[in-house]
Amino acid sequence: MTIRTSNYIAAEKFIKETIDRNGFSAVIGEKGSGKSHLLRQVIGSYENKGGFTVIPITPMSEDVKSITQIMSAMIEDIAGESPRRDVESRRRQLRRILGDTNKKIILAIDEAQDLHKSTIRGLKKIHELSFATSDKLFSIVLFGQETLKDRISDDELKPRIKQHKMKELTEKEKLSFIDTSQFNDKALSVFIKSTRKTPLSVISSYENLIMICDDLERKKIDEQIVNDYFYSNTRESLLALNISCKRKSDEIFDITGERVSTTVVNQYENGKYQGRNDRIEGIMQKYVSAKQSTAQ
Numbered sequence: 001m002t003i004r005t006s007n008y009i010a011a012e013k014f015i016k017e018t019i020d021r022n023g024f025s026a027v028i029g030e031k032g033s034g035k036s037h038l039l040r041q042v043i044g045s046y047e048n049k050g051g052f053t054v055i056p057i058t059p060m061s062e063d064v065k066s067i068t069q070i071m072s073a074m075i076e077d078i079a080g081e082s083p084r085r086d087v088e089s090r091r092r093q094l095r096r097i098l099g100d101t102n103k104k105i106i107l108a109i110d111e112a113q114d115l116h117k118s119t120i121r122g123l124k125k126i127h128e129l130s131f132a133t134s135d136k137l138f139s140i141v142l143f144g145q146e147t148l149k150d151r152i153s154d155d156e157l158k159p160r161i162k163q164h165k166m167k168e169l170t171e172k173e174k175l176s177f178i179d180t181s182q183f184n185d186k187a188l189s190v191f192i193k194s195t196r197k198t199p200l201s202v203i204s205s206y207e208n209l210i211m212i213c214d215d216l217e218r219k220k221i222d223e224q225i226v227n228d229y230f231y232s233n234t235r236e237s238l239l240a241l242n243i244s245c246k247r248k249s250d251e252i253f254d255i256t257g258e259r260v261s262t263t264v265v266n267q268y269e270n271g272k273y274q275g276r277n278d279r280i281e282g283i284m285q286k287y288v289s290a291k292q293s294t295a296q
Contacts, residue, residue, distance in 0.1 A: 002037070002041055003173075003176045003177060003199070005169065005173045005176065005199075006167075006170075006173070007033075007034070007166060007167045007168075007169070007173075008034060008038070010164070010167075011027055011034075011038050011042075011164055011166065012038065012041075012042050014027070014162075014164040015027065015038065015042050015043065015141055015164075016042070018139055018141055018162065019046070019104065019106055019139045019141070021136070021139075022104070022136035022137065022138060022139045023136070023139055023140075023162060024123070024124070024127050024139070024140045024160055024161050024162070025139075025140070025141055025142070025161060025162040025163070025164065026112065026141075026142040026143075026144065026148060026149075026152055026161050026162070026163050026164070027141065027142070027143045027144075027164050027166065028144055028145070028146065028148050028149050028163060028164065028165050028166065029145070029146075029165065029166025029198075030145060030146055030166070030198060030289070031145055031198075031200070031289070032196070032198035032199065032200025032201050033166040033168075033198045033199070033200075034166060034198070034199050034200075035110070035143040035144070035166065036110060036143065037199070038143070039056075039108055039110055039141075039143050043056070043106060043108045043141065046106055051102075051103050051104060052103055052104050052105075052106060053077060053078055053101070053103045053104070053105050053106070054106045054108060055073060055074055055077045055078070055105065055106065055107045055108070056108050056109075056110070057070060057073060057107065057108065057109045057110070058109070058110045058111055066116075066119055066122075067118070067119050067122025067123065067125075067126070068087055068090060068122075070107075070109075070119070070122075070123070071083065071090050071091065071094050071126065072090070074094055074097075074105070074107065075090070075093055075094055075097060078097050078098070078101055078103075078105060079097045079100075079101070081093070081097070091126065091129075094126065094129070095129045095131055095137075096131070098129060098131060098137035098138055099131025099132060099134065099137065104138070104139070105137070105138035105139070106138070106139050106141065107123075107138060107139065107140045107141070108140075108141050108143070109140070109141070109142050109143065110143045110144075111143070111144060111145075112142035112143055112144035112148050113144035113145045113146075113147045113148040113151065114144075115142075115144075115151070117151050120142075120151060120152060120157060121156065121157070123140055124156070124157060124160055124161075127140055127160075142161070149163065168197035168198070169197045169198065169199065169202065170197075171192050171193075174192050174195060174197070174202050175192070177199060177202045177203050177206065178191075178202065178203075178206045182206075182209075182210060182213070182220060182221055183220060183221045183226075184220050184221070184222055184223070186222075186223040187220070187221045187222050187223045187225065187226045190223055190226045190227060190230075190278075191205070191206075191209070191221075191226050193278050193282075194226065194230040194278065194281055194282070194285075195230075196285055196286070196289060205229070205230075208229065209221050209225060209226065209229055212225055212229060213225060230281060230285075231271075231281065234281065234284045234285050234288055235268065235269055235271065237288040238265075238268070238269050238284060238288060239269055241288075241291060245262045245265040245266045245269070246262050248262075248265050248287075249261060249262045249265050251287065251291075252265070252283060252284075252287045255286065255287050255290045255291075256283050256286050256287055256290075258283045260280070260283060264280065268280060268284060
Protein backbone atom coordinates (compact mmCIF):
# COMPACT_ATOMS: atom_id res chain seq x y z
CA MET A 1 0.00 0.00 0.00
CA THR A 2 1.31 3.44 -0.96
CA ILE A 3 0.72 6.41 1.34
CA ARG A 4 0.83 9.41 -0.95
CA THR A 5 2.55 11.90 1.31
CA SER A 6 3.66 15.27 -0.05
CA ASN A 7 7.19 13.83 -0.11
CA TYR A 8 6.12 10.83 -2.21
CA ILE A 9 4.17 13.01 -4.65
CA ALA A 10 7.12 15.40 -5.13
CA ALA A 11 9.58 12.54 -5.68
CA GLU A 12 7.20 10.78 -8.09
CA LYS A 13 6.88 13.98 -10.15
CA PHE A 14 10.68 14.41 -10.16
CA ILE A 15 11.25 10.83 -11.39
CA LYS A 16 8.61 11.06 -14.12
CA GLU A 17 10.08 14.35 -15.36
CA THR A 18 13.52 12.70 -15.52
CA ILE A 19 12.11 9.85 -17.62
CA ASP A 20 10.13 12.19 -19.91
CA ARG A 21 13.26 14.15 -20.82
CA ASN A 22 15.70 11.18 -20.80
CA GLY A 23 17.54 12.90 -17.97
CA PHE A 24 20.09 11.85 -15.37
CA SER A 25 18.96 12.32 -11.76
CA ALA A 26 19.42 11.12 -8.20
CA VAL A 27 16.87 10.59 -5.42
CA ILE A 28 18.72 10.99 -2.11
CA GLY A 29 17.49 10.22 1.39
CA GLU A 30 18.37 8.51 4.63
CA LYS A 31 17.70 4.82 5.18
CA GLY A 32 13.98 4.18 5.50
CA SER A 33 12.89 7.39 3.79
CA GLY A 34 11.03 5.51 1.03
CA LYS A 35 13.52 5.39 -1.85
CA SER A 36 13.21 1.66 -2.54
CA HIS A 37 9.41 1.91 -2.33
CA LEU A 38 9.52 4.71 -4.91
CA LEU A 39 11.69 2.57 -7.16
CA ARG A 40 9.26 -0.33 -6.94
CA GLN A 41 6.10 1.74 -7.36
CA VAL A 42 7.11 4.51 -9.77
CA ILE A 43 9.86 2.87 -11.82
CA GLY A 44 8.08 -0.49 -11.58
CA SER A 45 4.92 0.98 -13.10
CA TYR A 46 6.80 1.53 -16.37
CA GLU A 47 7.56 -2.20 -16.63
CA ASN A 48 3.85 -2.81 -17.22
CA LYS A 49 3.59 -0.14 -19.91
CA GLY A 50 4.23 -0.74 -23.57
CA GLY A 51 7.10 1.18 -25.10
CA PHE A 52 9.41 1.05 -22.06
CA THR A 53 12.33 -1.14 -20.99
CA VAL A 54 13.38 -0.86 -17.35
CA ILE A 55 16.86 -2.04 -16.38
CA PRO A 56 17.14 -2.37 -12.57
CA ILE A 57 20.62 -2.46 -11.04
CA THR A 58 21.73 -2.96 -7.43
CA PRO A 59 25.50 -2.35 -7.11
CA MET A 60 25.78 -4.41 -3.90
CA SER A 61 25.70 -7.39 -6.25
CA GLU A 62 29.30 -8.29 -7.15
CA ASP A 63 28.53 -8.70 -10.86
CA VAL A 64 27.33 -5.12 -11.45
CA LYS A 65 29.91 -2.84 -9.85
CA SER A 66 31.72 -1.38 -12.89
CA ILE A 67 30.50 0.63 -15.86
CA THR A 68 31.43 -2.20 -18.26
CA GLN A 69 29.23 -4.59 -16.27
CA ILE A 70 26.36 -2.08 -16.28
CA MET A 71 26.75 -1.68 -20.06
CA SER A 72 26.60 -5.48 -20.39
CA ALA A 73 23.34 -5.58 -18.43
CA MET A 74 21.87 -2.88 -20.68
CA ILE A 75 22.92 -4.66 -23.89
CA GLU A 76 21.46 -7.97 -22.72
CA ASP A 77 18.19 -6.49 -21.40
CA ILE A 78 17.49 -4.20 -24.38
CA ALA A 79 18.58 -6.38 -27.30
CA GLY A 80 19.33 -9.85 -25.92
CA GLU A 81 22.80 -9.70 -27.49
CA SER A 82 26.04 -10.95 -25.99
CA PRO A 83 28.25 -7.96 -25.02
CA ARG A 84 31.45 -7.40 -27.00
CA ARG A 85 34.65 -8.19 -25.14
CA ASP A 86 36.61 -4.93 -25.19
CA VAL A 87 35.25 -1.71 -23.66
CA GLU A 88 35.21 0.43 -26.83
CA SER A 89 33.43 -2.25 -28.88
CA ARG A 90 30.91 -2.66 -26.06
CA ARG A 91 30.33 1.11 -25.98
CA ARG A 92 29.74 1.16 -29.75
CA GLN A 93 27.41 -1.83 -29.45
CA LEU A 94 25.38 -0.08 -26.74
CA ARG A 95 25.22 3.13 -28.82
CA ARG A 96 23.84 1.19 -31.81
CA ILE A 97 21.28 -0.67 -29.70
CA LEU A 98 20.08 2.54 -28.02
CA GLY A 99 19.79 4.24 -31.41
CA ASP A 100 17.88 1.36 -33.00
CA THR A 101 15.37 0.66 -30.23
CA ASN A 102 11.87 2.06 -30.47
CA LYS A 103 11.40 1.91 -26.69
CA LYS A 104 12.25 4.41 -23.96
CA ILE A 105 15.02 2.97 -21.80
CA ILE A 106 15.12 3.54 -18.02
CA LEU A 107 18.25 2.60 -16.06
CA ALA A 108 17.33 2.53 -12.35
CA ILE A 109 20.11 1.98 -9.80
CA ASP A 110 19.26 1.27 -6.16
CA GLU A 111 21.75 1.72 -3.28
CA ALA A 112 23.74 3.99 -5.62
CA GLN A 113 25.89 5.26 -2.75
CA ASP A 114 27.79 1.96 -3.19
CA LEU A 115 28.87 2.86 -6.72
CA HIS A 116 32.50 3.82 -7.19
CA LYS A 117 32.94 7.39 -8.38
CA SER A 118 34.59 6.14 -11.58
CA THR A 119 31.42 4.14 -12.30
CA ILE A 120 29.28 7.26 -11.87
CA ARG A 121 31.58 9.12 -14.28
CA GLY A 122 31.19 6.20 -16.67
CA LEU A 123 27.40 6.52 -16.41
CA LYS A 124 27.72 10.19 -17.32
CA LYS A 125 29.75 9.28 -20.43
CA ILE A 126 27.32 6.67 -21.74
CA HIS A 127 24.40 9.02 -20.99
CA GLU A 128 26.08 11.50 -23.34
CA LEU A 129 26.05 9.00 -26.24
CA SER A 130 24.24 10.24 -29.34
CA PHE A 131 22.95 8.46 -32.43
CA ALA A 132 22.28 10.23 -35.74
CA THR A 133 20.43 13.40 -34.73
CA SER A 134 19.34 12.11 -31.34
CA ASP A 135 21.08 12.69 -28.04
CA LYS A 136 20.10 11.62 -24.50
CA LEU A 137 19.14 8.15 -25.66
CA PHE A 138 17.94 6.91 -22.25
CA SER A 139 17.25 8.04 -18.69
CA ILE A 140 19.17 7.23 -15.50
CA VAL A 141 17.68 7.45 -12.00
CA LEU A 142 19.97 6.81 -9.02
CA PHE A 143 18.49 6.00 -5.60
CA GLY A 144 20.90 6.37 -2.69
CA GLN A 145 21.59 7.34 0.89
CA GLU A 146 23.04 10.67 2.02
CA THR A 147 26.64 9.73 1.10
CA LEU A 148 25.66 9.63 -2.58
CA LYS A 149 25.43 13.41 -2.54
CA ASP A 150 29.17 13.70 -1.85
CA ARG A 151 29.95 11.41 -4.78
CA ILE A 152 28.02 13.51 -7.30
CA SER A 153 28.78 17.02 -6.09
CA ASP A 154 32.07 17.74 -7.86
CA ASP A 155 32.38 20.19 -10.76
CA GLU A 156 32.08 17.43 -13.36
CA LEU A 157 28.99 15.62 -12.06
CA LYS A 158 26.91 18.17 -10.16
CA PRO A 159 25.80 20.18 -13.25
CA ARG A 160 24.76 16.98 -15.04
CA ILE A 161 22.91 15.06 -12.32
CA LYS A 162 19.73 16.67 -11.03
CA GLN A 163 19.15 15.90 -7.35
CA HIS A 164 15.99 15.41 -5.27
CA LYS A 165 16.33 15.27 -1.48
CA MET A 166 13.73 13.18 0.34
CA LYS A 167 12.06 15.24 3.06
CA GLU A 168 11.17 14.17 6.57
CA LEU A 169 7.61 13.16 7.44
CA THR A 170 5.49 15.71 9.24
CA GLU A 171 3.74 14.64 12.44
CA LYS A 172 0.43 14.58 10.56
CA GLU A 173 1.90 12.34 7.87
CA LYS A 174 3.20 9.89 10.48
CA LEU A 175 -0.41 9.26 11.49
CA SER A 176 -1.17 7.95 7.99
CA PHE A 177 1.05 4.91 8.53
CA ILE A 178 -0.57 3.61 11.73
CA ASP A 179 -3.92 2.73 13.30
CA THR A 180 -4.23 5.47 15.90
CA SER A 181 -7.03 3.61 17.70
CA GLN A 182 -4.41 1.20 19.06
CA PHE A 183 -2.98 3.97 21.31
CA ASN A 184 -4.33 5.96 24.21
CA ASP A 185 -4.00 9.73 23.73
CA LYS A 186 -0.80 10.25 25.72
CA ALA A 187 0.89 7.21 24.18
CA LEU A 188 0.08 8.42 20.66
CA SER A 189 1.55 11.83 21.39
CA VAL A 190 4.79 10.28 22.72
CA PHE A 191 4.96 7.90 19.75
CA ILE A 192 4.63 10.69 17.18
CA LYS A 193 7.33 12.76 18.92
CA SER A 194 9.71 9.81 19.44
CA THR A 195 9.73 8.08 16.06
CA ARG A 196 12.24 9.14 13.46
CA LYS A 197 10.70 11.02 10.57
CA THR A 198 10.82 8.22 8.01
CA PRO A 199 8.14 5.74 6.87
CA LEU A 200 10.27 2.72 7.78
CA SER A 201 10.88 3.97 11.32
CA VAL A 202 7.19 4.71 11.92
CA ILE A 203 5.98 1.39 10.51
CA SER A 204 8.57 -0.84 12.23
CA SER A 205 8.15 0.92 15.60
CA TYR A 206 4.37 0.64 15.36
CA GLU A 207 4.50 -3.08 14.52
CA ASN A 208 6.92 -3.76 17.39
CA LEU A 209 4.71 -1.88 19.85
CA ILE A 210 1.64 -3.85 18.73
CA MET A 211 3.49 -7.10 19.47
CA ILE A 212 4.66 -5.82 22.88
CA CYS A 213 1.12 -4.74 23.73
CA ASP A 214 -0.21 -8.20 22.81
CA ASP A 215 2.51 -9.90 24.89
CA LEU A 216 1.57 -7.76 27.89
CA GLU A 217 -2.13 -8.45 27.28
CA ARG A 218 -2.97 -4.74 27.25
CA LYS A 219 -6.03 -3.49 25.39
CA LYS A 220 -4.20 -0.44 24.06
CA ILE A 221 -0.63 0.81 23.77
CA ASP A 222 -0.05 3.07 26.77
CA GLU A 223 2.52 5.76 27.52
CA GLN A 224 4.76 3.50 29.60
CA ILE A 225 5.06 0.92 26.80
CA VAL A 226 6.04 3.62 24.29
CA ASN A 227 8.57 5.29 26.62
CA ASP A 228 10.19 1.99 27.57
CA TYR A 229 10.42 0.88 23.94
CA PHE A 230 12.14 3.98 22.54
CA TYR A 231 14.34 4.66 25.54
CA SER A 232 15.72 1.12 25.89
CA ASN A 233 16.32 0.64 22.14
CA THR A 234 18.30 3.85 21.74
CA ARG A 235 20.24 3.35 24.98
CA GLU A 236 21.29 -0.18 23.99
CA SER A 237 22.41 1.05 20.56
CA LEU A 238 24.52 3.78 22.18
CA LEU A 239 26.21 1.34 24.53
CA ALA A 240 26.90 -1.05 21.64
CA LEU A 241 29.00 1.61 19.88
CA ASN A 242 31.75 0.84 22.41
CA ILE A 243 33.39 4.28 22.28
CA SER A 244 33.92 6.89 24.99
CA CYS A 245 31.21 9.34 26.05
CA LYS A 246 33.55 12.19 25.07
CA ARG A 247 33.84 10.87 21.53
CA LYS A 248 30.06 10.33 21.36
CA SER A 249 29.51 13.92 22.51
CA ASP A 250 31.81 15.21 19.75
CA GLU A 251 30.19 13.02 17.10
CA ILE A 252 26.68 14.02 18.18
CA PHE A 253 27.55 17.64 17.48
CA ASP A 254 29.18 16.78 14.13
CA ILE A 255 26.15 14.75 12.99
CA THR A 256 23.17 16.59 14.51
CA GLY A 257 24.50 20.08 15.17
CA GLU A 258 23.28 19.75 18.76
CA ARG A 259 25.58 20.09 21.77
CA VAL A 260 25.20 17.29 24.31
CA SER A 261 27.74 17.22 27.13
CA THR A 262 29.75 14.14 28.07
CA THR A 263 27.89 14.09 31.41
CA VAL A 264 24.48 14.03 29.73
CA VAL A 265 25.59 11.23 27.38
CA ASN A 266 26.75 9.21 30.38
CA GLN A 267 23.52 9.87 32.30
CA TYR A 268 21.40 8.90 29.30
CA GLU A 269 23.28 5.65 28.72
CA ASN A 270 22.88 4.67 32.35
CA GLY A 271 19.19 5.54 32.58
CA LYS A 272 19.76 8.48 34.96
CA TYR A 273 18.99 11.45 32.71
CA GLN A 274 16.36 13.70 34.33
CA GLY A 275 16.05 16.48 31.76
CA ARG A 276 13.72 17.04 28.80
CA ASN A 277 13.47 13.49 27.52
CA ASP A 278 11.75 14.06 24.14
CA ARG A 279 14.50 16.45 23.00
CA ILE A 280 17.43 14.25 24.04
CA GLU A 281 15.67 11.15 22.69
CA GLY A 282 15.34 12.74 19.26
CA ILE A 283 19.01 13.77 19.21
CA MET A 284 20.22 10.34 20.30
CA GLN A 285 18.02 8.54 17.76
CA LYS A 286 19.35 10.69 14.93
CA TYR A 287 22.94 10.08 16.05
CA VAL A 288 22.50 6.31 16.43
CA SER A 289 20.76 6.05 13.07
CA ALA A 290 23.59 7.93 11.31
CA LYS A 291 26.20 5.69 12.95
CA GLN A 292 24.34 2.54 11.96
CA SER A 293 23.95 3.71 8.34
CA THR A 294 27.68 4.47 8.13
CA ALA A 295 28.55 1.02 9.47
CA GLN A 296 26.52 -0.78 6.78
